[in-house]
Amino acid sequence: MQRLQAFKYELKPNGEQRRNLRRYAGLCRLVYNKALALQQANHAAGEKFINYVAMAAWLPVWKREQGFAMPNKSSSISVTTAFSCPN
Secondary structure, three states, X not given: OOOOOOOOXXXXXXXXXHHXXXXXXXXXXXXXXXXXXXXXXXXXOOOOOOOHHHHHOHHXXXXXXXXXXXXXXXXXXXXXXXXXXXX
């Protein structure tokens, strides 16, 4: 007989941790949206899909853009996970 079991966890971050989580989520959302817009423009031009490595090369360019609110202390490695998210 197979037994199914689930666990439920709850995070209780303090104020600073909550701000950092929101900043990280917002940053990932921003990077994902910029990458999606780039992919859609590429598709509309009839070109091939941009792979992960080529897309990750855009991240330093976006960091240098004026008006792009990416904090310098954010990890590029953690933000590139936004490129590999499905949908």
